[in-house]
Amino acid sequence: MTQLDTVAHAAETPDTEQPFRELGLKDDEYARIREILGRRPTDAELAMYSVMWSEHCSYKSSKVHWKHWSANTTPEMKAKMLAGIGENAGVVDIGDGWAATFKLESHNHPSYVEPYQGAATGVGGIVRDIMAMGARPLAVMDPLRFGAADHPDTRRVLPGVVAGVGGYGNCLGLPNIGGEVVFDPSYQGNPLVNALCVGAMRAEDLHLAHASGTGNKVILFGARTGLDGIGGVSVLASDTFSGDEGGSGRKKLPSVQVGDPFTEKVLIECCLELFAEKIVVGIQDLGGAGLSCATSELASAGDGGMRVELDKVPLRAKGMTPAEVLSSESQERMCAVVRPSDVDAFMAVCRKWDVIATEIGEVTEGDRLVITWHGETVVDVPPRTVAHEGPMYERPIARPADQDALIADTPDGLTRPRGEEELAATLMRMVASPNLASRRWVTQQYDRYVRGGTVLAQPSDTGMIRIDEETGRGVALATDCNARFVKLDPYQGTQLALAEAYRNVAVSGATPLAVTNCLNFGSPEDPGVMWQFEQAVRGLAEGCKELGIPVTGGNVSFYNQTGTTAILPTPVVGVLGVIDDVRDRVPTGLGAGQTLLLLGETHDEFGGSEWANVVHGHLGGTPPKVDLAREKLLAEVLAEGARSGLLAAAHDLSDGGLAQALVEACLLGDVGASVTLADDQDAFVQLFSESAGRVLVAVPRPEEMRFTELCAARGLPWRKTGTVDDESDALEIAGVGAFALADLRAAWEGTLPALFD
Template structure:
């Protein structure tokens, strides 16, 4: 192979000589002006293979063409102090942060929404597989996964079709990989009917010096494709499924036009993980890229454009599992469990030996050049000859119209909803505990292995998941993913900050220190000015909030076109927060009950805040008003206090207050700890407001009697609002809310645990 040969024959020459041949660019998702720009870049019409590459790489999913102008705000607001915490950030396969003692942690969350609606099991399974490979590509061992799931009404027929398949896919792939699933969300709302959200997160760890980045440097270095063979599955996934709006005709007839969803093989990926880790240990990888969305089109163009700028690929060397595949199909295939590595010629034999040891197919398919061109041949015919940056990094950028929706003012106008009397509160506590969004998720999480590998320290139903990174020191990380779409609908700027605040607080109540953020921004069509207003506001809210908290956004994902016809989902900017804890033995559990007579304290202030609340949704089906106020400085103080309480042994349990308010939090704390409690409400405030308000920045803590004075003195000295809430009472096996009602733990458990099994068994 002559790498630097000038290629201008065959398909390229034919394209030059036939400029007027019609091409199906609109069917591939390209606009008229985008197609014309491709012709201007190349000085001719594209070949079929080039058209396929540009279409998938310029899709919304891959190019971020509608979101780039807004996402740049993250870079503009990130301070040098925030950047100093990152080893790799936005633009890499996943964010990486230094957590001390020579350890680095990489984490990221991504969406696989549309494929999971078309084929729930494989859509969700390959979503997990894809995010795991992003972590592998950074040089890390994947250690755990999380999932943030949203569906239509829990009792809707289509939810009964989609949810069991999605949960089985998440569990089936993760369990087979041997990765614990340590947390996440399951949320129901009518706007997700027809547009479920399947957001998957993975976290991995490595030594700092083992960090790998995706670039193809070193003229003459070899390009090696390794892993599974390439098939026809997933072709068009990112250009059609994830980059357009469903018409609403999702019957079997309507689905025939949709491209196939990727098919996953977790056992192949498990072997691929071990193979990659050995290749990294041997030091024989210059650069590496996983093959996910856009397949080889993405891997080759991104590696080339991030390296020395040139690459020659011999496409007919790619191992196939389907006969008669065209170059365009091979380049667009999203077959799973594949990686692409850049290797020095002197290391190729060693690379192949490692792959053979793990029975992983590996094929040299090309080499790095200094031509500044990505040239791809097929049986000695040039089918692609393009500047790689125009494919991977210089796609269209749209500054789409942004307009505050005309009904936003009326939406934010609070509706005077009838409130219950004190005598009705008993029934309301049980109704809320068993409601679709507040009930136990055990039916879901029991299908996941939460403890495989032995490093899980906290998992569902704890507020955050926690894993041990270092066996000797006990150093670990905590993770939480959160978002309330109803809050974001009412006020996307504040809603994004509330998602950030809750994820931050969920990590803090475990005793960990929040250090970094990832995000998955799920919205409707970017062609709707109202949706773009929601998106712009959410990005700014999240970025401004991170600046105030002093923690960076390390990367993330944008998922647009989550709507059916003109009906968009609730704006759902899912926020993941990573925290670090020096020793996981100091973790704070969620369930109360370590010691009889422990004092329960409520930290934070309760106000009359019911805009977007679960009570308004469950009881009245209402969405109106403003969401709760957010105070990020208060959240930072709260996190400092919780960390000090963990470090000094002053807190035996902690649980944050979120959806459902105090009533839901204390029910969960008692049931998780299988312990009773006596609760005293303040005499100067409405019991309903105290029990069900969703004021933010609040936490229940259980404090040993010997530590109560020391802890409350610290609270007072640091100006943290607090009041004595009650006492732990293990003997009673009941939750007593004074002057309201007494609930047996069995009664509460039946309400909380029974909902999802009744719906989905």
């Protein structure tokens, strides 16, 4: 029988070789652990430090750049936040005593290894982050990126990911109200599976992750702990794929977590009753790094130490070692700090919901996290060194050598369609392209309206949920990122992602309030990737300052690459907005008797555009210019128009330009329209440019003058571009052609079923 590696044994055997490199630790990191402890670590301590100091958990390559958040967050922006960066999720005041909490995270590498469970447990993990703030989870979203749509591995990964997202969310009874599906060869072998959850609570019910109060008890509740997921996301997300271009090999292949949504659903209701009974001092979910994370973070954020009897943890596998118990990422588990006088009441609530709950320790005086195994001490560490004082690297940063050549390769020389026939053919080709085609094949697998609070959902530009039944107060959310823009200019491309998400929230009639993010990049050991990352973080931070909305938290996902080939830099930006009454919401689809107006200005901007990508397979030049002051003005006009009943519909212009917006707005309203392009600008530019800061709005004809006067008074450019025809079954664009709605629908809705059914 192997001797238990206790603290005493570690002190007596300083020269014992340990597999720290296999666990992802560098030589200098291992040396630092020995320096902190004054001895070699035990097996259990080594496991804790290895998962908590992983890239996924410690942010060791990105923390140095967080200075941009603090430097660009004004007191006015901070006043909107009840909890921010460093907590399980951001929380903002949305008025009338309500608070909303939301966060966006990645589960990329596990979803490549095992698509269904990787995606499912990504949803489960982000939902528990929202639970840990004291809120009821209300809805989820799923920004997804895959390789080329017709690549065999995309056909393997995408259906499993979609089934996992839908299977877990549907079983939880949480509506999926939006997200993205984007295809690009750079994601082959390294898909991006990002998940967002939003929840709501009364502001006074906010809970934080800290273990305070000497003598308070530590209670583990939820599912049993098993061997599934040991070193799962914490290891998978902290190294690159290796091997061939398809990414068939891995340096490390820990098991992917296995989710049970029915257990999590019961856990949600149990947590909400515990919060309502006011018997929780602090709480933390068990996600990446499992108990290693929960115990060290709770103790580190508290005012004392913690003692844990690890052998009391309910297990579902025999013969597990202390290191395995601490590293397991088994799902559907929470850890709470409870006053001794409330333990019986806590246990009673758990019994009511048939949730396993076990007292495993208590808060102690001092500053040590001590963990025992059958009476023997296997961990004795300063918790902050595990949870919050890990390595911090200033990785080398260098602008890629090929960046100038990429920018110089403009799309100006690409052959453009001329004449009605070529323009019409281009429109039909674009509508059916994988990145512009309808996502109905995906979203029909999700329950978008369960619980009855959904007000808007995909294919609308925005997801919207009613928060308060009495007042109609609600929140709107959108996630966006055009990674081709970011590749061309990481600073401006990230601000374009922010602007698009901000604009998508605004077109619903909501007022943008706060930001979350999921920053997906290649290896931080590549100076070119770190240049992209630093530019993106700075661009987002400075953009948020200009818009006056704070970054409340998010996630960094590095090592998204296969061998030396990195993904397109993909900083996904999520924006949350608030609307006083969801009855004032603005839909996307058109209706009869409306006038079409184009807000904003169109320029000849095709760098990184979908047209250049679809028609020519080209990426080069510079992305569209971004004017955040104009975006802010546009949002203000849209909000005022919605409140005043002047807007009948609105649709953001982004990928595919005006042509795509017109097609989608007509198809979603199942009504035709007559459109006239301006005489002073090329028809191709007007139809397919992806200039930012533009929205197609439909106003009731009697309100046309009032709305245009509003735009003129605020200095917002507008142009009348058409009318919605009561009896028409076609989109007619003067000088281009008439497109039957049936033909447009067949092209738009047929692509994904043909690829994946």
